Structures are given as C-alpha cells and as structure tokens.
Amino acid sequence: MSFPKNFLWGGATAANQCEGAWNEDGKGDSICDHNRAGSRTANTHRTFDLEIDTDQYYYPSHTGIDSYHRYKEDIALFAEMGFKVYRMSIAWSRIFPNGDEETPNEAGLQFYDEVFDELAKYGIEPLVTISHFELPFHLGKTYDGFLDKRTISFYENYATTLFERYKDKVKYWLTFNEINFGTMDHGKRINGLFNREYTETEQYQALHNVFLASAKAVVAGHKINPDFKIGCMLAYITMYPKTCRPEDVLKTQQINEKFNFFCGDVQVKGQYPYFMKRYFEKNNIQVEITEEDKALLKAGTVDYYTFSYYMTTCITDDLEKRNDKTGGNLFGGVSNEYLETSDWGWQIDPIGLRYTLNQIYSRYEVPLMVVENGLGAFDEVEANGSINDDYRIDYFKQHIIEMEKAIDDGVDLIGYTPWGCIDLISAGTGEMSKRYGFIYVDRDDEGNGTLDRSRKKSFYWYKQVIESNGENL
Ligand code: P53
Numbered sequence: 139m140s141f142p143k144n145f146l147w148g149g150a151t152a153a154n155q156c157e158g159a160w161n162e163d164g165k166g167d168s169i170c171d172h173n174r175a176g177s178r179t180a181n182t183h184r185t186f187d188l189e190i191d192t193d194q195y196y197y198p199s200h201t202g203i204d205s206y207h208r209y210k211e212d213i214a215l216f217a218e219m220g221f222k223v224y225r226m227s228i229a230w231s232r233i234f235p236n237g238d239e240e241t242p243n244e245a246g247l248q249f250y251d252e253v254f255d256e257l258a259k260y261g262i263e264p265l266v267t268i269s270h271f272e273l274p275f276h277l278g279k280t281y282d283g284f285l286d287k288r289t290i291s292f293y294e295n296y297a298t299t300l301f302e303r304y305k306d307k308v309k310y311w312l313t314f315n316e317i318n319f320g321t322m323d324h325g326k327r328i329n330g331l332f333n334r335e336y337t338e339t340e341q342y343q344a345l346h347n348v349f350l351a352s353a354k355a356v357v358a359g360h361k362i363n364p365d366f367k368i369g370c371m372l373a374y375i376t377m378y379p380k381t382c383r384p385e386d387v388l389k390t391q392q393i394n395e396k397f398n399f400f401c402g403d404v405q406v407k408g409q410y411p412y413f414m415k416r417y418f419e420k421n422n423i424q425v426e427i428t429e430e431d432k433a434l435l436k437a438g439t440v441d442y443y444t445f446s447y448y449m450t451t452c453i454t455d456d457l458e459k460r461n462d463k464t465g466g467n468l469f470g471g472v473s474n475e476y477l478e479t480s481d482w483g484w485q486i487d488p489i490g491l492r493y494t495l496n497q498i499y500s501r502y503e504v505p506l507m508v509v510e511n512g513l514g515a516f517d518e519v520e521a522n523g524s525i526n527d528d529y530r531i532d533y534f535k536q537h538i539i540e541m542e543k544a545i546d547d548g549v550d551l552i553g554y555t556p557w558g559c560i561d562l563i564s565a566g567t568g569e570m571s572k573r574y575g576f577i578y579v580d581r582d583d584e585g586n587g588t589l590d591r592s593r594k595k596s597f598y599w600y601k602q603v604i605e606s607n608g609e610n611l
Contacts, residue, residue, distance in 0.1 A: 140542060140545075140607065140608060140609060141541075141542060141545065141607050141608040142545070142552075143607070145222075145551075145552065145553065145554070145607060145608070146222050146223040146263065146265075146507070146552055146553030146554070146555075147220070147221065147222050147223070147553070147554055147603070147604040147607075147608075148216070148221040148222055148223035148224050148225065148262070148263075148265070148553065148554070148555045148559070149216060149219075149221060149224060149225070149555050149556050149557075149558075149559020149560070149576070150224075150225035150226075150265075150509055150510055150555040150556065150557050150558070150559065151205075151225070151226055151227075151558065151559065151560065151562055152226070152227040152267065152270040152271065152272070152315065152562075152565075153226065153227045153228060153229035153232075153270065153272060154168060154170035154171075154199045154202070154227075154229065154270065154271060154272050154563075155199070155202060155558075155562040155563040155564075155565060156202045156203045156205040156560065156562040156563070157202050157204075157205050157206040157229060158199070158200060158201040158202035158203065158204045158205070158206050158207075159202075159204075159206035159207065160197075160199055160200040160201075160202075161200075162206065163232070163243075163245040163246065163249065164232070164235055164243040164245050164246060165229065165231055165232040165235060165243075165246065166231035166232075166234075166235025166236050166237070166274050166275070166276065167190065167231060167274075167275045167276075168199075168229060168230065168231040168272045168273060168274055168275055169271065169272065169273045169274075169275050169278055169326070169327050169330060169332070170199045170271055170272060170327065171190065171197060171199050171200060171275065172186055172187050172188070172190055172197070172275060173185070173186055173187075173197065173198075173199065173568060174186075174187065174195050174196065174197055174568065175196055175197075175198050175567075175568035175569065175583060175584075176566075176567040176568040176569065177567060177568075177569065177583075178481075178482060178567055178569060178571075178572070184566075184567065184568050186332065188279075188332075196584060196585050198563040198568045198570070198585070199563060201585060202562065202563055203560065203561065203562055203563070203579045203581060203589060204589050205560075206249070208589070208591075209252075209253055209256065210256055211591060212560055212577070212591070213253075213256045213257055213260065213262070214260075215560070215577050215591060215593070215597075216260075216262060216559065216560075217259075217260035217262060218601065219559075219576065219597060219600050219601045219604060220601055220604035220605055221260075221262050221559075221604070222261075222262065222263060222553075222604070223262065223263045223264075223265050223310070223553055223555060224257055224262050224263070224264055224265065224555075225264075225265040225266075225267065225312075225509050225555040226253070226264060226265070226266060226267070227266065227267035227268070227269070227270035227272065227315070228250055228266060228267075228268060228300060229246075229272050230268075230269060230272045230273065230274055230296055231272065231274040231275070232245075232246030232249065232250075233246045233247060233296060233299060233300070234274060234292070234295075234296055234299075235274065235276075236274055236276040236277070237273070237274030237276050237277035237289075237292050237296075238276065238277065238280075238281075238288070238292050240295070242296075242299050247299075247303055250304070251303075251304075251307070254304060254307040254308060255307075258307065263309065263310065264307070264308050264310070265310040265311075265312070265507075265509070265553075265555065266300070266304075266308050266310065266311050266312070267311075267312045267314075267315050267371065268296070268297050268300065268311060268312065268313055268314070268355065269293070269313065269314045269315065269328065270315040271315060271316075271324075271327035271328065271565065272327075273327065273328065273329075273330045277289055277292060277330050278326075278330030278331070278332050278333070279333065281330070282330065282331060282333055282336075282344075283326075283329045283330020283331055283332075283344065284328075284329040284330060284331075284344040284345075284347040284348050284351070285329070285330075285331060285336070285340055285343060285344045285347070286347075287347060289330070289347065289351070290347050290350050290351045290354065293351040293354075293355070294351060294354045294355060294358065297313070297351075297354075297355035297358065297359070298355075298358050298362070301355075301358060301359045301362040301363065301366070302362060305362055305363045305366075309363075309365060309366060309367060310366075310367050310369070311355075311359060311366060311367070311368045311369070312368075312369050312370070312371045312444060312509070313351070313352035313355050313356065313368065313369075313370065313371075313405075313440075314328055314348060314351075314352055314370075314371065315328070315371050316328070316371060316372060316373040316446060317345075317348060317349075317352070317370065317371065317372060317401045317405070318372045318373055318397060318398070318400065318401040318402075319373055320341070320344075320345040320348065320401065321338070321341040321342060321344075321345055325341070325345070328348060329341075329344040329345065329347075329348055330344075331344055338421065338423050339422075339423045339424050339425065342418070342423055342425045343425050343426065345401075346425050346426075346427060346431070349401075349404050349405065349435060350431060350434055350435070352370070352405060352438065352440075353405075353408075353434045353435050353437065353438025353439075354434065354438060355368065355438070356368045356437075356438040356439065356440060356441075357434070357437050357438045366441075367441045367442055368440055368441055369440045369441060369442040369443060369444045369507070370401070370402065370405035370406065370440045370443055370444065371444045371445065371446070371509060372398070372401055372402055372443075372444075372445045372446075373445070373446050374398055374445040374446065374447055374494055374498070375397065375398065375448075375449060375450065375451055375471075376398070376447075376450040376451075376487070376490050376493065376494045376497070377390050377393060377394045377397075377398070377450065377451055377452070377453050377471065378390065378450060378451075378452050378453070378474065379452070379453060379454070380452040380453060380454035380456070380472055381454065383456075385455045385456075386453065386454045386455055386456070388455070389453050389454065389455040390453040392413075393453055394453075395411070395413045396413070396414070396417070399411060399413075399501070400413075400414050402443060402498070402501070402502065403501075404435060405439065405440050405443075406439055406440055406443055406502045406504060407439065407502075408435045408436035408437070408438070408439040409432065409435060409436065410427070440504075441504070441505075442504055442505040442506065442507060442552070443498060443502055443504050443505070443506050443507075444506070444507040444508070444509040445494075445498065445506075445508065445509065445510075446508075446509065446510030446511065446557065447490075447491055447494060447508055447510065447511050447537075448484050448510070448511065448512070448557075449480075449484040449485045449486065449487060449490075450474065450477070450485055450487040450490040450494075451471030451472070451474070451485060452471055452472045452473065452474045453471055453472070454472055473485065474487075480513055480514055480515060481514070481515055481516060481572075482514050482566075482567075482572060484514070486513070486533065488533075488536035488537045488539065488540045489540055491508070491511070491537050491540045491541060491544070492540040492541070492543050492544045492547070495508075495541065495544035495547075495549045495551060496544060496547055496549060499544075499548075499549040499550065503550075504550075505550045505551075505552045506549065506550060506551050506552065507551070507552050507553040507554070507555070508541065508551070508553070508554050508555070509553075509555045510555070510556070510557040511534075511537055511554070511556055511557060512530075512533070512534075512556045512557040512558060512574040513529065513530050513533040513534075513574065514558075514564065514572040514573065514574055515527070515529060515530060515572075515573060515574075516571055516572075516573070517561075517573050517578060517594065519578070519592075523592060524595070525578050525592070525594040525595060526594075526595045527594045527595055527596045528595065530594070530596045531595065531596050531599045534556065534596070534599075534600070534603075535611045538554070538603065538608055538611060539611065541554060542608060556574070556576075556600075557574050558573070558574030558575050559574075559575055559576055559577065560575045560576070560577040560579060560591070561573045561574065561575035561577065561578055561579040561581075562574070562575070562579070569583050570582055570583050571583050575594065576593070576594055576596045576597040576600050577591050577592070577593060577594065577597060578591065578592045578593075578594050579591055580592075
C-alpha cells in the first residue's frame with residue numbers, strides 16, 4: 139500500500155520561533171519573549187526573566203528568523219517544495235496583546251489574513267495551532283494563567299475571534315500544542331504558572347482548565363463552521379521497558395499512561411481515564427471537576443489526533459540504571475543500546491514511529507497526523523554555499539518508510555508536517571544552531587547573520603518525495 143492520494147505533505151513552524159517582530163504593530167509580549175537563549179549543554183533550562191532587559195540580554199524570539207517580514211519569500215519556498223499543508227501558529231498576543239481585552243488588535247488579524255491569502259495563492263492548506271507556547275505574559279503575571287477560570291473565557295474569546303475571522307480561509311485547527319507537557323516544566327508556557335511554586339493540585343487544576351478551554355473552542359468552532367476539523371496535539375514520547383523484567387514493564391505502563399495516554403483520552407474520549415482518577419485519589423490531588431465540566435469535555439471532543447514524534451525512550455524501575463539518562467528526556471528515561479542519538483541526545487527510532495502510530499490508532503481510531511518530526515542537527519555551509527545534509531535526508535527517509543508501513547497496517551494517517559521546515563529558534567534550548575530545516579537561515583546563536591534563506595540538499599529531496607507522493611525516497 140502507498141500514501142493516499144490526498145495525503146497532506148507539508149511542514150510545521152510556530153510563531154514564537156520564527157516571526158520575530160515581538161513588539162511590532164501592537165503585539166504584546168508573550169511568555170516566550172521572556173526566555174533568554176540557552177545552550178545545548180543546558181538543554182531544556184533557559185533563563186526566564188520576569189522583566190525583559192534587552193540592553194543586557196539576547197532574547198531569540200524577539201527577532202526569530204524575521205518571518206513576520208519575510209513570510210512571502212518563505213511561503214514561495216514551501217510552494218516550490220510542493221507543500222499541500224503548512225502548519226503554523228497564531229501569536230495570541232498579536233491578537234490580544236494582554237490577553238484580557240475584549241476587542242482584538244486589528245493589525246494582528248490583518249497580518250494573518252495576508253499570510254493565509256499568500257498560502258491560498260499556491261493552494262497550500264493552513265493548519266493553525268491556536269496556542270503554541272504563546273500565552274500572553276500578562277495572563278500569567280496577573281491571573282496565574284489557566285489556574286484562574288477567567289483565562290478559559292479569554293482563550294474562548296481569542297479562539298472564537300479567529301474562527302469568525304478566518305472561517306473561509308482555515309479548515310484545520312489545533313487547540314493547544316503539546317498539551318501533555320501540562321504539569322511539567324515546559325507546561326508553564328501553556329498554562330502560565332510562573333509566579334511562584336504551585337502545588338500538584340494547582341498544576342492539575344490549571345491543566346483541567348486548559349482541557350475546558352480546548353473543549354469550549356471545539357464546540358464554538360463547530361458552530362461557526364461545521365466543516366472545521368479541530369484537533370488535539372501531544373508530545374508523544376514512546377516508551378519501552380529497559381528490560382523484560384516485569385517490574386520494568388509495569389513501570390513503563392504507568393509512566394506511559396500518565397504522559398502519553400492521559401491527555402489524549404480526555405480530548406478524544408471526553409473523559410478522565412480511570413488511572414488518573416486513582417492517581418488523584420491516592421495522592422490527595424483535589425481537582426475540581428464539576429458535572430458541567432464533564433458534559434463540556436464530552437461535547438468538546440476533537441475531530442482528529444495529532445502529535446510530535448522525535449524519539450523514544452526506555453523506562454526502568456531500577457534506580458541504579460537511571461544514571462544512564464538520555465538527552466531531551468523528561469521522565470528519567472534511560473538509553474536504548476539499539477538506537478543512535480542526535481547531537482542533542484535524542485534517540486532516533488523510525489520503527490518506533492510505526493509502533494507509535496499503531497499504538498495511538500488502536501486506542502482512538504480517529505484520523506492521525508504527524509505534525510512534528512525531524513532531526514535537530516548542526517549544518518555546515520560549504521564554500522560554494524551548498525548544504526549537504528544527507529543525515530537529515532536519511533532520517534526522513536527512514537521515518538517515511540515506517541509511516542507507509544503503518545498505513546499498510548491500517549492506520550488512518552492523513553498528513554505529515556516535518557518540524558522546522560525552515561530553520562528556526564529551538565524551543566528547548568533557544569539555539570539557532572539546532573537546525574531542522576529544508577531551508578537554511580543565515581543566523582547564529584548570538585543573533586548575528588544576514589537572515590538570508592537558502593535551499594539545503596534535503597530541500598530538493600523533499601520536493602521529489604512530495605511530487606511522487608512518497609514513492610521516490
Ligand atoms: P526543540 C521536547 C521534547 C519533545 C518536543 O524541540 C518538544 C520539546 C521541547 O524542547 O517540543 C516540540 O526546539 C515543540 C516545538 C519544538 C520542537 O518540539 O527543543 O512543539 O515548539 O521546537 C523541537 O529542538
């Protein structure tokens with residue numbers, strides 16, 4: 139079997155990692171604009187400043203790759219590769235600078251009108267993430283973000299504004315990026331909990347409010363345009379037991395349920411899974427979940443399921459083995475001796491993608507889309523300007539082969555948008571040198587460079603993959 143005729147090939151980015159123009163045309167500061175650059179060694183720990191101090195520090199999101207001013211050139215390059223779909227996010231604070239205004243900033247709305255019109259010129263379907271780590275800073279500072287129920291209404295107002303405005307231009311939507319980072323460190327970019335330490339109850343309450351906001355958006359969106367496809371988005375980090383010791387297998391199941399299954403269950407099935415209810419009871423976590431909330435979660439289930447897939451990890455309950463941690467991992471996962479790792483320590487596992495697609499599809503049986511996948515790597519520009527990123531081509535080739543096998547297994551996979559189709563700022567480390575793109579951007583970790591775009595070898599390769607609908611790898 140091969141890829142379906144209407145398969146959505148494309149690429150993915152997020153506003154805060156490429157737009158720049160952080161305070162132009164009325165945009166307010168988002169939570170991301172307070173993150174300084176980090177480094178590969180510091181990995182996921184970037185300094186977060188309550189007060190932005192641009193005289194002293196460099197904040198990568200403030201300029202990004204300047205796509206706010208260069209989007210036409212970028213979209214033309216995507217079109218040249220033959221993209222059918224382009225996943226992007228809308229910067230919430232461009233539309234509602236503080237987040238709690240009643241009326242939107244017209245200049246922000248106008249900007250995305252122009253982006254969608256440009257995509258339409260080339261017949262590229264937009265896929266819009268409504269919230270991709272871009273909570274308006276003010277909502278975190280003043281309301282403790284989603285811990286406060288009022289933030290649900292602010293989000294609903296924001297989402298409804300987008301649905302009304304773009305109802306004839308955008309069909310595919312995602313409510314929250316990587317919602318399952320919810321209660322972890324990355325989660326503060328979603329829920330805005332950064333003013334102090336929060337109890338576990340508060341963290342799960344904020345996540346619950348995020349679920350409610352998502353469900354409200356789904357309900358409102360379907361009313362505005364019944365043809366909308368509104369999905370969820372999870373960071374899927376597939377887990378294998380380190381050994382076949384039953385203790386390891388059981389531990390893997392427990393961590394996997396909480397990280398990979400919990401949020402999807404709520405958003406696809408419309409209810410909390412039994413294991414989370416027990417987890418709350420056993421740990422005295424008192425999340426307020428009313429009957430009305432339960433009805434809303436049921437009414438606001440998503441139309442399709444999307445996820446990011448970069449790596450797999452191994453789990454053990456044997457504490458001694460935990461010293462053998464892998465990069466980018468967030469749950470004390472350990473290494474897999476059968477896999478190679480990226481320069482940032484992420485374990486590369488193409489077969490794991492087939493396994494993952496089947497794991498998710500067997501649980502939900504709704505259409506799936508892989509909306510992030512890719513290799514963050516150092517690229518070298520040759521003297522003649524060419525960039526021969528064969529390692530990236532090889533990574534994608536292996537993953538596409540396994541997606542095709544998953545389709546052959548019977549999985550309803552509808553699209554694939556590799557992450558950072560154009561080089562952009564890394565979310566985890568704030569680096570520019572962690573490159574994912576088919577398109578190279580001349581910019582370094584300190585913010586120097588022309589910002590000029592150029593085609594990597596993988597650009598021509600991906601073009602031919604799309605042209606042949608995945609046949610010509
Ligand atoms: P970076 C960690 C693990 C899995 C997905 O990540 C992650 C992260 C965040 O570090 O986030 C997603 O840039 C996210 C994107 C991000 C991309 O993965 O750290 O949705 O915004 O850029 C890649 O290499």
